[in-house]
Amino acid sequence: MKLPSVASLLIRVYRTTGPVSHIQRIRHGAVLNKNYSSVSAVKNCTALLYRNHGEPSQVVQLESLDLPQVGAECVLVKMLAAPINPSDLNMLQGTYAILPELPAVGGNEGVAQVMEVGDKVKTLKVGDWVIPKDAGIGTWRTAAVLKADDLVTLPKDIPVLSAATLGVNPCTAYRMLTDFEELKAGDTVIQNAANSGVGQAVIQIAAAKGIHTINVIRDRPDLRQLSDRLTAMGATHVITEETLRRPEMKELFKSCPRPKLALNGVGGKSATELLRHLQSGGSLVTYGGMAKQPVTVPVSALIFKDVRVRGFWVTQWKRDNRHDDEALRHMLDELCILIRAGKLSAPICTQVQLQDFRKALENAMKPYVSTKQVFVM
Amino acid sequence: MKLPSVASLLIRVYRTTGPVSHIQRIRHGAVLNKNYSSVSAVKNCTALLYRNHGEPSQVVQLESLDLPQVGAECVLVKMLAAPINPSDLNMLQGTYAILPELPAVGGNEGVAQVMEVGDKVKTLKVGDWVIPKDAGIGTWRTAAVLKADDLVTLPKDIPVLSAATLGVNPCTAYRMLTDFEELKAGDTVIQNAANSGVGQAVIQIAAAKGIHTINVIRDRPDLRQLSDRLTAMGATHVITEETLRRPEMKELFKSCPRPKLALNGVGGKSATELLRHLQSGGSLVTYGGMAKQPVTVPVSALIFKDVRVRGFWVTQWKRDNRHDDEALRHMLDELCILIRAGKLSAPICTQVQLQDFRKALENAMKPYVSTKQVFVM
CATH class of the missing domain: 3.40.50.720 (NAD(P)-binding Rossmann-like Domain)
Structure with missing residues (x-):
């Protein structure tokens, strides 16, 4: 099974706005364009990229990626925080049920803030907190251009670590x-x-x-x-x-x-x-x-x-309910009510910088770990 | 788990009509009464009784049992045919999920003909073909007095072997x-x-x-x-x-x-x-x-x-639908339509007499058996 939707959509969006460069090789949400002159304030990002499957801390590298222009139905986001989940590790190892085409940016979950919105975007505004609706965004990065339809807002009055770890x-x-x-x-x-x-x-x-x-x-x-x-x-x-x-x-x-x-x-x-x-x-x-x-x-x-x-x-649940925003919205609202009431806390987290990824990935692999590694950008 | 309903109901019915004798020891549908003078034409029956669990052909015995009077809500039936199913063998061995109190009459399935009906019975008439609604009747016998509510009719235009093997x-x-x-x-x-x-x-x-x-x-x-x-x-x-x-x-x-x-x-x-x-x-x-x-x-x-x-x-399905006669009726009607159309035949059967029970039980235990042993009374 190959990762569909998000990444391929981004590439399709990009193709309508500019020449195709080597972005076709990067399918896992990490859309970059060395030849395109963007009008965005943010023109590139730092990301944890992997080109092969294997031992997580060995296959991942910190790289700088150019970002494409923000298309009409897209938004530019700044990532705030993104956890390392067991399924992310399995993806890096190549043992998960869905695997992106390589090279790919790691991470499937996290919270981001909207920095710029495309002309046709009605559902999001600058400053909104958003999380991905589906796996495959590649969240271990400082910024990304994403399709607005692939994101859902979260209220900003919950802790950022709760927001970053809410979706999975x-x-x-x-x-x-x-x-x-x-x-x-x-x-x-x-x-x-x-x-x-x-x-x-x-x-x-x-x-x-x-x-x-x-x-x-x-x-x-x-x-x-x-x-x-x-x-x-x-x-x-x-x-x-x-x-x-x-x-x-x-x-x-x-x-x-x-x-x-x-x-x-x-x-x-x-x-x-x-x-x-x-x-x-x-x-x-x-x-x-x-x-x-x-x-x-x-x-x-x-x-x-x-x-x-x-x-x-x-x-699979999120994909089955892809066209029923109400179901996802209702669940997130209920969970945020519990968070605000102090009834649902984030797991105990260790906050790490992207550049300390090797140690973070190694820690995430250890047995009896009682703390979740979370990248904070 | 102990066998409920049918047998205990029978005993309750009997208790309203006459003195309690040693019938209390026979709970598995086999209701007998040596002290009661019945007005029924049929006063006793021959049955395959077991008093202990063990090797099926060894623990079963052919015995003569007296029958109680036909209570107001009961019917007297003559058994026509009753198969040996794998679950019957497991009951004899004592390994099944429900086990009757011993002594008990073997067999849980079969077709019978109504010979006499109690005063309050509206659902059955003399001559009807009936099969048990639930396990626990003890069908390996020539005749029985049963509660009308525990039986459901079958049309008489289907083969007797189809009728005898339809319910399970x-x-x-x-x-x-x-x-x-x-x-x-x-x-x-x-x-x-x-x-x-x-x-x-x-x-x-x-x-x-x-x-x-x-x-x-x-x-x-x-x-x-x-x-x-x-x-x-x-x-x-x-x-x-x-x-x-x-x-x-x-x-x-x-x-x-x-x-x-x-x-x-x-x-x-x-x-x-x-x-x-x-x-x-x-x-x-x-x-x-x-x-x-x-x-x-x-x-x-x-x-x-x-x-x-x-x-x-x-x-369990029959018990869950005990009070929804429509569900059982609808299923039996559909199956009888298939039987009449030649689309559903009885399994290949070997017809045996009750007295040949030892050989029948031994044959039913053999691997790769492609024929079902059916007692024909």
């Missing part, structure tokens, strides 16, 4: 809590990888709705500290993978009902154990596979317990 | 083809265990609707003969498990689209391979686990291909 993890958490089971206050959700970006958002969004969460994490040196942090966020129970497999789990179900929904970011045994604790007719939704093992489902759970096994990919 | 396998096939994906003529369904009772019904019902079927069977001595038989029934393609795993499968998809629906009666590798051939967004529905191995689903199939993994159990 909290949206994934929100949709998984909304689209698979009808959950109401008092219901229970169980999840593994509870310390991931998605996991933390699940805890907070569920808590805001009065939904119990049983949160499974791997045993680790700072277990108590992490457990306390998740509990402070609103987690009902925090348990280790080992506890998940023990008979004493039944004690836990004296204080909350068996879960209707299980969220799986791990796979393997962990997923099978989540399933085991589900209510009859409940759903297991997989959004990640950290353990690199498949999801194994006993036949009896399917036939006699009617468990439903599904997957979720926020990129 | 064809109903399972019909619902799986109806409830999980919206299938239209030209779509494809893939299934393993294509030679099972359910598999044969799937082939015929799908063919009647113009739906392609890809039918996977195990390699065996009479492969060609079996393949020809399934093709004559309407199978689009018949392949072996080995072929299912080979690259030449893509040749097959030149003549029919990739399946929206995969039906799994096997589990293990076979189920994973069915999944691999599904369309994006398609469903794998498991109704059996002949291989005694779980269903293993790659994480990427869930996240990036949005495959949906579900289970189906016709007994």
